[in-house]
Amino acid sequence: MSRFERIRGQFRRAYESLRSRRESAGLRAGTPGSAAWVVPDPTPSSPQPPPASAAPSAQPVGVEASAPLHSSTSSRDDADVPHALRVGAAWSWRLLAIGIVAWALLKIVGQIRIVIIPLAIALLLSALLAPAVGWLFRARFPRSLATAVVLVGGLAAVVGTLTLVVNEFIQGVPELSEKSSQGVRQIQDWLRTGPLHLDDRQLDNYINEAEKWINDNTAGLTSGALSTAATLAEVLTGTILVLFATFFFLRDGGRIWRFLVRLLPVNARWKVDDAGRASWQTLGAYVRATVLVAFIDALGIGIFLVIFEIPFAFPLAALVFLASFIPIVGATLSGGVAVLVALVDSGPITALIILGVVIGVQQLEGHVLQPLIMGRAVAIHPLAVIVGIAAGVVLAGVTGALIAVPLIAVLNTAVRRLAARSVPETPSDAVVVVSKDR
Numbered sequence: 001m002s003r004f005e006r007i008r009g010q011f012r013r014a015y016e017s018l019r020s021r022r023e024s025a026g027l028r029a030g031t032p033g034s035a036a037w038v039v040p041d042p043t044p045s046s047p048q049p050p051p052a053s054a055a056p057s058a059q060p061v062g063v064e065a066s067a068p069l070h071s072s073t074s075s076r077d078d079a080d081v082p083h084a085l086r087v088g089a090a091w092s093w094r095l096l097a098i099g100i101v102a103w104a105l106l107k108i109v110g111q112i113r114i115v116i117i118p119l120a121i122a123l124l125l126s127a128l129l130a131p132a133v134g135w136l137f138r139a140r141f142p143r144s145l146a147t148a149v150v151l152v153g154g155l156a157a158v159v160g161t162l163t164l165v166v167n168e169f170i171q172g173v174p175e176l177s178e179k180s181s182q183g184v185r186q187i188q189d190w191l192r193t194g195p196l197h198l199d200d201r202q203l204d205n206y207i208n209e210a211e212k213w214i215n216d217n218t219a220g221l222t223s224g225a226l227s228t229a230a231t232l233a234e235v236l237t238g239t240i241l242v243l244f245a246t247f248f249f250l251r252d253g254g255r256i257w258r259f260l261v262r263l264l265p266v267n268a269r270w271k272v273d274d275a276g277r278a279s280w281q282t283l284g285a286y287v288r289a290t291v292l293v294a295f296i297d298a299l300g301i302g303i304f305l306v307i308f309e310i311p312f313a314f315p316l317a318a319l320v321f322l323a324s325f326i327p328i329v330g331a332t333l334s335g336g337v338a339v340l341v342a343l344v345d346s347g348p349i350t351a352l353i354i355l356g357v358v359i360g361v362q363q364l365e366g367h368v369l370q371p372l373i374m375g376r377a378v379a380i381h382p383l384a385v386i387v388g389i390a391a392g393v394v395l396a397g398v399t400g401a402l403i404a405v406p407l408i409a410v411l412n413t414a415v416r417r418l419a420a421r422s423v424p425e426t427p428s429d430a431v432v433v434v435s436k437d438r
Contacts, residue, residue, distance in 0.1 A: 106395070113396060118238040120403045122245035126253065127284040128291065129154055133250050147251040151243070165315045275417035282413040286406050293369045294324030297331045297361055301338060304357045308350050310342050326401045327385050332362060384408055 109116050129150050136146035249256070257280075261273045302317030310316070316338045323330035335358030343351035385405055392404030 110395075114234055114238060115241070117396060117399050117403075118241040119245055120407075121399075122242050122249055123283070124287055124403070124406060125154075125242070125246045126249040127280070127287045129246070129250060130253075130284060131288075143251050147247055150250065151247055155243075161318060165318050169312060169315050271418060275414045278417050279410045279414045283406055283410050286409050290325055290327070293365060294321045294331075296369060297321070297324045297365060300361045300364070301331075301335060301354075301357060304354060305338060305342075308342065308346065308353065310338070310350070310354070311345055312341060316341065326389060326398075327405055329389060330401075331365065332358070335361070380405070380409055380412060 132150045133143075133146050136149060137143060141149070257273075257276060261269050261276070264272055298317045298321035301320050302313055305313035305316055316334070319337060320331055320334040323334035335355075339351050339355045339358060342354040385408070388404040388408045389401045392400030392402070394400070396403075
């Protein structure tokens, strides 16, 4: 041991001896200068035997030993609180803050939903049409021309399909109305002769009650119709916004995303860019897989509707196709409409057959199509799908149910990428600057 170390050890022993005498004097006098108020000196030194005055036997009777300070506590009061309670309180106020922020975001989205919903629909359409635009762009089409061709072609396909559906519906309404009247009379006869054995007086009472309910709620129904008519301008505005947003997303989506990424701190740009591009790939895969599954559902149910000569076969198949964009529940509800039409038009036997077809198509979708097609694109638990659809319906109706599942899929991919410890790949056009003093 060097001379300097010996001198340092002597000063250290003298300091600890003086401090122990002060602590003993404070304990005897009952003042706050006791050992409970002294924080050990963190200066490293060679281990020395503890002085006699600091032995446990010097603890006066009746004085409680205080809990040692923890690195996560800032005062003696915090140290006296149980660790589990401190952790629970920390989680509670953080979750409360997150809940308040989420509630505020939902209120903001509710106020500007006329903008948010069209933009969300435009993103879905862009993810669906982006491969076609990319193919035309690789074929040496200008970016604007390729986008316009794809958008106009898609719009023409939608308008043509709606025209066919409306024309067939208008042509078949008189026949279906007549058969509906026959079905109502058959139901009345069954109520009289069936197990319920209702007489004419009871049937008249039920009919009168139904008419009374309709009369009492006429004002509400009328106000609902008026409110629906009042939102026609909002629907038109939303449609125009969807078209314009889809066009610019398809044409300038990459530049828009790079602009948004540049608004972030430099250290977070590559990570967010990697998560955003992965989320976009997930959204595109989800939309394309959903279109394929919906087409198979509509084709399977539509073929049997044509075979059994059910009216409105094409409109019902189109309804199944559109409803299938809402996973799990969409095709089931639209298939129920097909079963009701079959019941009114062709009787209970045909309706049971169509019901079996709908159930079979649902089983095919749930056990074959979803795992084979959708499972490769998006891995989401069915419980998350059901909860997301329910929340979407509560917040934004049918539109919320439509965008809930793709939103969950995108968030799932983004969170996984952001939470991953792997470093994103360096972009090919990145410029790495190296310091000269290395």
